[in-house]
Amino acid sequence: MTRVLHTGDTHIGYQQYHSPERRADFLSAFEAVIDDAIEMAVDAVVHAGDLFHDRRPDLPDLMGTLAALRELNAAEIPFLAVVGNHESTRGGQWLDLFERLGLATRLGDDPVAIDSVAFYGLDHVPESRRGDLDYDFTPTADSERAADPTHRVLVGHGLFTPFAHANWETETVLNESTVAFDAVLLGDNHAPGIERVDDVWVTYCGSTERASASEQDERGYNIVGYDADTPGPAGVDIRRKSLPTRDFTFITADLNPGEGADAVRTTVGQHDLDDAVVIVEITGDGEAVTPGGIESFALDRGALIARVTDRREVDTETELSVSFADPDAAVDERIEELGLSAAALGIDTAVRSPDIAESNLRETVKSRLTERIENDPAALVPPERDDSDSSEATDGSDSDSSEATDESDSDADDAVADAVDDAADVETETDDTAVADSTADKADAADDSDTADGELSTMEDFL
Numbered sequence: 001m002t003r004v005l006h007t008g009d010t011h012i013g014y015q016q017y018h019s020p021e022r023r024a025d026f027l028s029a030f031e032a033v034i035d036d037a038i039e040m041a042v043d044a045v046v047h048a049g050d051l052f053h054d055r056r057p058d059l060p061d062l063m064g065t066l067a068a069l070r071e072l073n074a075a076e077i078p079f080l081a082v083v084g085n086h087e088s089t090r091g092g093q094w095l096d097l098f099e100r101l102g103l104a105t106r107l108g109d110d111p112v113a114i115d116s117v118a119f120y121g122l123d124h125v126p127e128s129r130r131g132d133l134d135y136d137f138t139p140t141a142d143s144e145r146a147a148d149p150t151h152r153v154l155v156g157h158g159l160f161t162p163f164a165h166a167n168w169e170t171e172t173v174l175n176e177s178t179v180a181f182d183a184v185l186l187g188d189n190h191a192p193g194i195e196r197v198d199d200v201w202v203t204y205c206g207s208t209e210r211a212s213a214s215e216q217d218e219r220g221y222n223i224v225g226y227d228a229d230t231p232g233p234a235g236v237d238i239r240r241k242s243l244p245t246r247d248f249t250f251i252t253a254d255l256n257p258g259e260g261a262d263a264v265r266t267t268v269g270q271h272d273l274d275d276a277v278v279i280v281e282i283t284g285d286g287e288a289v290t291p292g293g294i295e296s297f298a299l300d301r302g303a304l305i306a307r308v309t310d311r312r313e314v315d316t317e318t319e320l321s322v323s324f325a326d327p328d329a330a331v332d333e334r335i336e337e338l339g340l341s342a343a344a345l346g347i348d349t350a351v352r353s354p355d356i357a358e359s360n361l362r363e364t365v366k367s368r369l370t371e372r373i374e375n376d377p378a379a380l381v382p383p384e385r386d387d388s389d390s391s392e393a394t395d396g397s398d399s400d401s402s403e404a405t406d407e408s409d410s411d412a413d414d415a416v417a418d419a420v421d422d423a424a425d426v427e428t429e430t431d432d433t434a435v436a437d438s439t440a441d442k443a444d445a446a447d448d449s450d451t452a453d454g455e456l457s458t459m460e461d462f463l
């Protein structure tokens with residue numbers, strides 16, 4: 001039996017809620033996965049993309065990742081990986097550097113053998129370019145790297161059918177591939193899941209840390225076994241293992257008529273908030289509540305981070321006061337309403353980043369926009385306008401991916417045009433058929449099969 005640990009969407013370097021502690025959590029989760037792999041003595045670790053949250057990870061995140069990969073290498077466990085959308089670029093990849101250092105293998109068209117299992121890779125490809133894919137993988141009979149395998153496995157990154165928010169047809173991949181696969185190990189969707197497509201096992205491992213408050217189920221990874229005595233999909237066994245991560249405390253305060261902030265504080269105070277990310281949702285028919293006061297209450301009782309959402313329609317004759325307890329969230333909401341293009345969103349991220357000095361801001365914005373123009377001209381196209389002038393957004397599990405149909409603000413277009421002028425020395429060919437490649441947020445698919453206390457579950461339980 002060949003066993004591999006299937007993980008992905010580690011998003012190392014993500015400073016969630018602008019919190020250094022949360023940034024460290026994402027690296028710690030990856031380190032925990034590597035520790036588990038070594039303890040279980042798996043035959044390989046397979047990473048399905050988005051190792052880093054950004055294509056330019058900072059030095060501490062790089063050094064931490066290298067240290068973990070060196071430990072895995074010292075245990076003689078191969079690290080096989082593909083490139084995800086958060087790190088993809090037409091230039092070199094960090095994964096290529098790790099491969100040159102002898103710490104990783106980048107999967108692709110040619111098979112990589114682990115015992116009698118042949119692994120192939122499919123990096124993330126923007127939706128506008130998928131029509132040109134030929135899925136021309138090298139048959140194992142034509143390769144010296146994987147002779148006579150009992151199983152053939154594709155590792156990919158994208159939103160594939162039949163999972164939520166899919167924009168990539170798994171049937172197309174399987175039918176047009178020059179290799180008959182027994183299993184497809186995927187990343188990009190942060191919600192774990194297992195399905196069968198044309199008798200082939202297709203599975204998402206899920207993310208290793210909560211990149212969004214919508215990801216309420218436990219984080220973890222898959223352990224996939226391949227029985228050499230049972231070729232084909234019948235010899236594939238997929239089990240899920242949960243991963244201990246920082247506590248997210250989800251609290252619902254359902255207010256009765258006449259109840260207000262005091263009742264919310266009472267509800268919040270009944271929970272253990274120590275060092276947790278506290279997410280409070282206010283429902284019911286009670287009075288208007290100022291989120292800032294509740295967030296301060298939770299922080300005073302030991303919460304690392306507190307966020308309060310009150311989306312009720314409260315009837316009142318007095319004008320509600322505005323709370324600036326979370327100005328970043330207010331800006332995020334306004335940015336979402338503008339319906340900016342992917343390039344404009346990248347500029348906004350740079351402008352508001354705490355890691356970019358003002359003296360470097362202009363050069364950073366110019367560099368990022370230049371890279372967009374070179375690698376993905378479609379990113380300059382704003383989302384389709386909504387004639388009804390209403391804004392609509394799909395909310396899911398990947399905190400950095402959203403598919404918006406808001407009407408684009410003319411000021412946003414002017415901002416992009418100004419930035420383009422700064423990068424006017426860049427010459428690029430634009431794909432006539434390119435459209436904005438927006439990645440939908442991952443579905444908040446709560447799966448009853450997730451197991452507590454790190455206990456493995458069988459495929460039958462998972463399904």
